[in-house]
Structure formats: structure tokens, C-alpha cells
Amino acid sequence: MSAPTFDLLWLQAAGCGGCSMSLLNADTPDFDARLATAGIRMLWHPTLSLESGADVLALVDEILGGQRRLDALVVEGALLRGPQGSGRFQLWAGTGRPLAEWVQRLAGVAHHVVAVGSCAAFGGMSATGANATDACGLQYDDERPGGLLGAGFVAGGGLPVVNVAGCPTHPDWVLDTLAALAAGEIARASLDPLARPRHYADHLVHHGCKRNEYYEYKASAEKPGDLGCLMEHMGCKGTQAHADCNTRLWNGEGSCTRGGYACISCTEPGFQNPGHPFHRTPKIAGIPIGLPTDMPKAWFVALASLSKSATPRRVKHNATADHLVEPPVVRRTRLK
Ligand code: SF4
Ligand code: SF4
Numbered sequence: 001m002s003a004p005t006f007d008l009l010w011l012q013a014a015g016c017g018g019c020s021m022s023l024l025n026a027d028t029p030d031f032d033a034r035l036a037t038a039g040i041r042m043l044w045h046p047t048l049s050l051e052s053g054a055d056v057l058a059l060v061d062e063i064l065g066g067q068r069r070l071d072a073l074v075v076e077g078a079l080l081r082g083p084q085g086s087g088r089f090q091l092w093a094g095t096g097r098p099l100a101e102w103v104q105r106l107a108g109v110a111h112h113v114v115a116v117g118s119c120a121a122f123g124g125m126s127a128t129g130a131n132a133t134d135a136c137g138l139q140y141d142d143e144r145p146g147g148l149l150g151a152g153f154v155a156g157g158g159l160p161v162v163n164v165a166g167c168p169t170h171p172d173w174v175l176d177t178l179a180a181l182a183a184g185e186i187a188r189a190s191l192d193p194l195a196r197p198r199h200y201a202d203h204l205v206h207h208g209c210k211r212n213e214y215y216e217y218k219a220s221a222e223k224p225g226d227l228g229c230l231m232e233h234m235g236c237k238g239t240q241a242h243a244d245c246n247t248r249l250w251n252g253e254g255s256c257t258r259g260g261y262a263c264i265s266c267t268e269p270g271f272q273n274p275g276h277p278f279h280r281t282p283k284i285a286g287i288p289i290g291l292p293t294d295m296p297k298a299w300f301v302a303l304a305s306l307s308k309s310a311t312p313r314r315v316k317h318n319a320t321a322d323h324l325v326e327p328p329v330v331r332r333t334r335l336k
Pocket of ligand 2: 166255
């Protein structure tokens with residue numbers, strides 16, 4: 001007899017679908033085999049599955065009727081509660097009922113509920129600005145517990161909504177989380193205070209950034225394309241953003257900062273409304289407002305001015321150039 005599979009149902013709510021697109025960039029020659037190896041069976045995904053219409057509703061009926069087990073309800077995209085709490089800004093096609101209502105019913109019978117992406121976790125881009133659609137996350141409104149399911153929601157397996165936050169999510173954040181859930185290896189202690197899996201959220205984007213030498217000396221980029229650190233002028237929040245983008249890497253080699261873009265902390269609640277242009281660092285009296293996590297402001301200011309005064313010429317020159325203009329000096333490096 002074959003081992004039971006970990007059966008999941010994936011729904012797409014209000015979002016761009018980018019997390020599903022990102023998932024297809026998983027570093028594997030055989031996506032189906034990667035799921036199967038972890039014992040995961042995708043009962044249905046809106047864009048990856050052939051079934052639609054009546055077939056899907058029959059499947060959902062079986063789940064809600066208790067004839068079929070649902071190991072994980074996976075939701076991508078924010079949930080729309082408007083207008084006026086009716087949820088009717090987003091109906092699930094063919095049902096005439098709000099998608100948010102289907103999500104609530106399915107979450108009530110699922111063993112685990114997983115939010116894929118910052119929209120499903122916290123509201124994200126879909127909740128930006130005036131949020132006319134009253135978009136929210138499954139269990140959060142930005143950083144405030146609540147959301148569609150409520151702060152006290154706990155799925156059948158004993159966990160709150162597992163928030164695989166990111167905009168979009170790295171494919172491995174999703175696949176590793178689902179595989180760990182399938183293996184019964186995620187407990188509450190595996191989740192950080194925002195219910196993000198610690199395997200990726202206990203890191204900072206700053207860890208492993210190729211611009212770290214520039215950061216150390218506060219040798220900063222001044223325009224797009226410069227090699228220097230992006231924190232002082234170009235809006236980088238890598239020292240505060242919880243994610244392993246510069247150690248896990250994307251597509252095996254990239255990250256936002258390696259591509260020349262500031263980290264906009266897309267794994268954090270409320271990142272979509274920073275209150276300043278994404279590519280500019282807000283400052284008071286010339287000092288960036290968003291200082292590194294775990295560092296007292298006075299220390300940062302003192303260290304920054306000290307390191308600026310000690311910046312090697314090579315680092316200073318290269319920081320504002322779009323290619324290496326001054327290589328490291330060649331010296332005898334024999335051990336003495
Ligand atoms: S560019 Fe951002 S992530 Fe990279 S060293 Fe500077 S602050 Fe850290
Ligand atoms: S580097 Fe920052 S903005 Fe880019 S994907 Fe990672 S957390 Fe998101």
C-alpha cells in the first residue's frame with residue numbers, strides 16, 4: 001500500500017499571480033517529481049491544473065463534506081472584504097459567492113493553512129494606499145493580528161496560518177515549507193513572531209550581500225548602477241528585512257541587491273506603503289531613519305563616522321562607479 005500523500009488545494013485570491021510564476025522557477029528539472037518526492041499531491045491549482053468549473057466545485061464539495069482530507073489550504077493573494085464587509089469585490093467564478101467566504105469554510109476543515117506571498121500573509125500590495133477593496137491577509141492586516149480568519153485562528157494541525165511572506169516568494173521558501181509540513185516538521189517554534197518559517201525568516205537580506213565591504217566603510221552608491229552600498233542613499237532595507245535572499249539566491253545566482261536594486265523588505269508587513277519613494281533613503285539630519293536591526297542608533301552613528309573616515313581609497317572610488325575602477329593592491333601575502 002502506498003504512503004498517504006500530503007494533499008493540498010491552492011487558491012488564488014487578489015494578487016498578481018507572481019508567487020505562482022516564481023514557484024515555476026524552482027531549481028529542479030522536474031517540478032512534479034519534486035512535489036512527489038516530498039509526498040505532496042496538488043489536488044488543484046488554478047493555473048497549473050487542467051480541471052476547472054464543475055470538477056473543482058465537486059472537489060471542494062468533497063472536502064467540505066468530509067469525504068476528502070485537506071492537508072493544506074494554500075492561499076496566494078489578499079482577501080477582499082469589501083464592499084462593506086460583503087466580500088463581493090471578488091466572487092469565486094461560477095459560484096456567485098465571495099472567494100473570502102470559500103477560504104473561511106475551507107480553512108475550517110484544513111489541517112494546515114498556508115499564506116503564500118505578502119498579500120496572503122499581510123495584505124501586501126493589494127492593500128496598498130487607501131485600500132478601497134478592504135484587502136487583508138489571512139490572519140493579519142499588515143502587522144496587526146486579525147485579517148480574514150481572525151487573530152485566534154488555529155488550523156486543525158494546531159498551527160496558526162503559516163506566513164510564507166515575500167513579494168514574490170522564493171520558490172524554495174514555499175517548497176521547503178510545504179515539504180516540512182508534509183513531514184510533520186513544523187511546530188510553533190519553527191515560526192517567527194509573524195508566523196514566518198524560520199528557515200528563511202531568521203536571516204537578514206544583508207547577510208551575504210556582495211556590497212558588504214562598501215557597507216562596512218559606508219561607501220555608498222549615489223545613482224543606479226553604482227557598486228556601493230545601497231543603504232545610505234538608495235533605499236536599501238537589507239539590514240532590516242528578514243529573508244535569506246543573499247545566501248539562498250534566486251535562480252541560483254541573483255538577488256535584488258546583486259541586480260542593482262535596493263531591498264524594499266518585501267517580506268515585512270506594510271512594506272508596500274513605506275512613506276517614501278522605494279529608491280530613496282529617508283533621513284533626518286542626514287542620518288537614515290531605518291537603522292540596522294539590533295543596533296542602537298548612537299552606536300550606528302559613531303561607527304558610521306569612524307568607518308567613513310577610514311574608507312580605503314579603492315572602496316571609495318569603486319562605490320560610485322558602475323564597474324571596478326580600482327582593483328585591490330597586490331601585496332606579498334606570505335604568512336609571517
Ligand atoms: S546594499 Fe543593502 S543588503 Fe547590501 S550591504 Fe548595503 S545595506 Fe546591506
Ligand atoms: S532582497 Fe528584499 S525586496 Fe528583494 S526579494 Fe529579498 S526581501 Fe524582497
